[in-house]
Amino acid sequence: MTTDVPRRPRALVKARVAVYLTFLANGLGFANLVPRYPEILVHLGITKAEFGQAVMFGSVGALVAGLAASWLITRLTSARVASVGMMVLGLGLVGAGLADSWLVFAVCLAWVGGIDAIVDVAQNAHGLRVERRWGGSIITSFHAAWSLGAVLGAMMGQLMAGAGVPVGLHMLVVLVLLCLVAGTALPWMIPGPDSADRQGLAEGAAAPHGQEAPGADKGPAPSRLVTVVVIAVLGTMCAAAMFPEDVAGSWSSLLLAEQGAAPGMVGMGLVCLQGTMIVGRLLGDTVIDRLGPRKVIAWGGVLVAAGMTIALVIGSVPGTLIGMVVAGTGCAVAVPVAYAAADDIPGLRPGQGLTIVSWLARVIMLVSPPVIGWFADAHGTWVALVYGLVGGVVLAVSWPVLRRRGPRAASS
Incomplete structure (x- = not known):
């Protein structure tokens, strides 16, 4: 007995890999900074309450910048926003690693949080583009790639901390790594505006199992x-x-x-x-x-x-x-x-x-x-x-x- 496995275009397979890489990079970047927090607190001479306030700035950045995600995706496509955004996010990590005051540290976390909010929307939007063409539910596996990146990033951060590598130099290495991964993913992503996929489904293309096509009737x-x-x-x-x-x-x-x-x-x-x-x-x-x-x-x-x-x-x-x-x-x-x-x-x-x-x-x-x-x-x-x-x-x-x-x- 044989099972028919649909053959998918090579470009679509590469697009799926590209989304995996983007989610992986997104988890990898910030997780590298986490094991360095105890050193940063000592270096800056701040309390846990002040540290919590600095972390709050990351959420402030996310709230403010996150509202621009849809506008950017419409004009630049989710592919460009997700990939280039990861490179820009890396600059904020470098700033946090080199920060010499609470204010600079907090502003850099706001930068990271804001760009991350934009990248998060864009990578999920592009993952859904790939899923619609794939014909099956795969979005959860993309989030698994994010978790894998977070684990690898935390382990890398621990190794750097254990080896006594300065935090600023460590974050510069992370920036280079993010640029390499995101730069590799971008050419493999689906080209063209994101609206093209939704239009195709609205015209009768099959939606992934368990999902509804955009515009489908969901009842009263x-x-x-x-x-x-x-x-x-x-x-x-x-x-x-x-x-x-x-x-x-x-x-x-x-x-x-x-x-x-x-x-x-x-x-x-x-x-x-x-x-x-x-x-x-x-x-x-x-x-x-x-x-x-x-x-x-x-x-x-x-x-x-x-x-x-x-x-x-x-x-x-x-x-x-x-x-x-x-x-x-x-x-x-x-x-x-x-x-x-x-x-x-x-x-x-x-x-x-x-x-x-x-x-x-x-x-x-x-x-x-x-x-x-x-x-x-x-x-x-x-x-x-x-x-x-x-x-x-x-x-x-x-x-x-x-x-x-x-x-x-x-x-x-």
Whole structure:
């Protein structure tokens, strides 16, 4: 018995690889900076509260610049915005590594956060271009590439920190690496305006399994109040899914350093969480198809809360790392599920729900870092784990807002 596997054009395969490379670079860049945070705090002579305020500037940059993503993609295409944006983002990392004051450090994080918000929209938009032509769901695997990049970046950062490489020189190396990867990906991406793919689907081309073509009838639009409530809950869900990632990315290196981890090990919190997320995102499409998004979010929230509780109760380097592994299992596909639900809200234009929900999540993430920093100064960095636990609880109770979905029909 033979199974017919559709042969796809070589250009489309290269485009898929290009999106993988872009997501990989996006995860790789910032993750290199995370293991250097303890050194940066000492070098700048700042408190955890001041550090949290600097991290907040990254969210401010994302909120301001993120609004320009759609405008840039329309004029330059998602391919150019994603690839060139990664190169520009690298300049901000160099600035953060060379910063000699809190203000310069905060401004550079705002730069990185703003460009990252634009790149995030562009790389997902181009990934969806490839997915529409591919004829099957592959978007979760792109997010797995991001997690892989984050793991590689954190490990690279640890090696550089352990070897005593100056932070500024380290970030210059990262900039060169980002330029090489993004420069390789750009020529392989799909040429032409992004609207061309949506027009093709609107004219009757097949959409990927489990998705609807843009403009497809999603049933009667709900009332304005219901729509607002759904958007608010999805935005909160999306932010809550990012809480454990923020714990690993912004606070775990400080926590592990306080718990006695060596300089070459303080990035392992990020490695453990994102390493687990790689596996979860590679299996994500299959898990969602079998269990449905509601169960994935509900039980994912339970796992996130359990992981943060383990880290809190054990209160040591091994406990923190185990907790990050468990929490990473729970939040692996939560953001893609929230994004997909946002883009499927009845009564909204294609992309409108995704844009609003993503922006709302970033508003919530804007408030979190300084609050955690203040509590960390007063009580200890362990309070960041409580922050992650709250994210798990929110996920565990927000699942009813997701639409029910039946089993996916087998493809012929």
